[in-house]
Amino acid sequence: MVRIGIMGLTGCSGCQCEILNCQEALLKMLKRVSINFFPLAQDDNSLEDLDILFVEGSVTTEEDERKVKKGREVSSLLVAIGSCACYGGVQSQRNDEVSLTEMVKAVYGEKGVPVKVSKPRAVSEVVEVDYELPGCPLDKKQFVYTVASLLSGVKPFFPKIPVCHECKLSENECLILKGIPCQGPVTFSGCGAPCTSAGVGCQGCRGNCDFPNFEEMVSLLTQRGLSVEDAVKFLKVFRGYTAKEIKVRGVVDEKGA
């Protein structure tokens, strides 16, 4: 039996719920794995001696940091799941703009929080990560494929190509060409382009594709009515620490733009 753990840090638990939604696949999986740690779904949990640990959420509290470090120590493989774990999540989109004190004050008021917190970080900013399955939430098919690959001892293969790939092969009308803001050209595909297929611009929830051309992306968004500032904010929502790759044509390293 392969020993698996599923851990939640600071996040909405949506990714863990998605795993529970893989009903049929879970039943098949259970013939080969034992789930030793999954506090969201079961009572008896032991965070010891794991083969694969899936981690959801960003590292935001002292407790998060302690848990994920322990998890790393006891597991041979660590897979970050969801955009919080992979990039820091929506909660980290203003990390470079305001201080921690300002953040805490804005959300919790003068009383502050009773636990020790830091700015939200991606799991890879704290411990070594073997694989990342981004998305808000993660894609169920990718989760199942990853488990199947790891159980067979092969690396899962996720080419970091743009969402446009899946969007175009789904024969959607291009939203950018219709004047609707869409982050597809700079976003890591794998979701099957559900948003653009429903007529909603890609929100970038899966993070950066390989070598994204942010200069052109920002320029296309501004041609479609967004200010440069809003275009950059739009791109930053889900990208967490990887938003530092966003560059704007003609603007040299200006904070927030």
Add this chain to the structure above:
Amino acid sequence: MDFHIERAKVLPKSNLAKFLEGLKNLSTLIAPVKKGDKFIFSEIEKVSDVAVNYTRTILPPKKFLVPYRRERFSYSTDTLQFNKEFKVRDQIIFGVHSCDLHGISILDSVYLKENPDPRYLEIRKRTVLIGISCMPDEFCFCLSTGTAFPDGANWDLFLTDIGADYFVTIGSPKGDEIVLKLRKLFKDIEKKDLYLYKESTSKKKKAFKLEKLPDLERISQLIELEYDSEVWKEGSERCLGCGTCTNVCPTCFCYTSVDVPTLDGKKVKRIEFTTSCQYPYYSLVAGGHYFKPDRASRFKHRYYHKFVGYPYQIEKLGCVGCGRCSAECPAGISIVETINRLRGIDEKELREATEQASSR
């Protein structure tokens, strides 16, 4: 053109629905239908859905010959026994424009010339292609690529709009058979039909704005000579590397293949899926080396393959002038503009000159 005039017929437009119904009874019918403001090739359930007056579909009919995702084989991890689950059906693809028929003829050369691909061959044998005439829009440049009219013999029937009727040319015995089966719907050609048919050719030609068409004379040489041109770098600054241009192209054929194990680990499927030379991983090899490390080299690669690679491989250009790559590019990059810039033609000047000419 490759047909005997006695082997052409006339199909009154009022019989089109019955003709489509007849095709549908013969086998799976695929034809263009409307999707939003655009068109796509799709399997037809109601023949009233078929759109005959369309300019271009988002994806070419290629998707019914080379699916964008296909299983090559599967194998058992215990016995290493290979299993090919390859199902082919009879299909009629109706409403294919001339450029796309030429696109399929290019795929035929690629897949069948040397080491024929048995899967492609099987699908191709069981596919009937019925073309239809069209009028160009601002993205079309098939007149430059020599693909504005069907030739060769890779199609079965071709319908040319001559007003109240379609002039139907028969390109193959399979086409002949269909006409024979549905003969009640056709009329014999009269002299005036021939006249109208000939006229339709010049009508299409005249619909092109000649000054907007790219000059493809010795294009292979041009691309080679301009290998270090700044034009590539300029274009690539705007290029998002999104792969749309190759994904919508009727002649692109690149794919990636990956082995996908089942959860019980007993079976592995080899899946092939379409990819693009515009993606960085396309040129990534073991050890992390990229053969095409920057956007300019990837951007150039597509042009190089279309205009130098294909002629070298199959003695035809790899572009049929369908205009899809320009019409669908989110960044608005136009293949014609890139070629014109390589030729040293200033687009702005050209546009001003055309505007002046048309306002006169």
